[in-house]
Amino acid sequence: FEVNGSNALATLPLWALIVADAYGFLYLGSTGTQFLASLSIFTVLTNQIHCWAHLSDPPFFARMLQVSGLIISKKMHARHHTPPFETSYCITVGIWNRMLDPIRFWDRVERRLGRVSTLT
Numbered sequence: 001f002e003v004n005g006s007n008a009l010a011t012l013p014l015w016a017l018i019v020a021d022a023y024g025f026l027y028l029g030s031t032g033t034q035f036l037a038s039l040s041i042f043t044v045l046t047n048q049i050h051c052w053a054h055l056s057d058p059p060f061f062a063r064m065l066q067v068s069g070l071i072i073s074k075k076m077h078a079r080h081h082t083p084p085f086e087t088s089y090c091i092t093v094g095i096w097n098r099m100l101d102p103i104r105f106w107d108r109v110e111r112r113l114g115r116v117s118t119l120t
């Protein structure tokens with residue numbers, strides 16, 4: 001609960017939408033429901049996956065998920081902790097880093113957030 005609790009709480013609104021859809025209060029469709037459920041599950045597990053990327057000897061099943069590429073490996077995550085610390089911000093599934101790093105996505109987000117914070 002200590003590692004994953006805050007993320008689990010953050011997904012409650014998503015689960016509320018899924019439940020509302022199940023009771024017919026809105027229509028997400030099966031694709032929308034599957035997307036929200038997947039997003040919720042990966043959000044809950046993000047901190048755990050991040051912890052496993054820092055372990056020298058993660059549990060066997062975590063290592064298998066890392067090797068398969070389904071979750072980020074220690075090697076992939078190490079780039080995030082390498083100067084100038086501007087890449088590999090995606091700590092759950094590293095595939096996004098390969099797409100977002102070349103276009104300097106996170107650098108652009110940081111600059112825009114910096115502009116917004118100076119306005120307030």
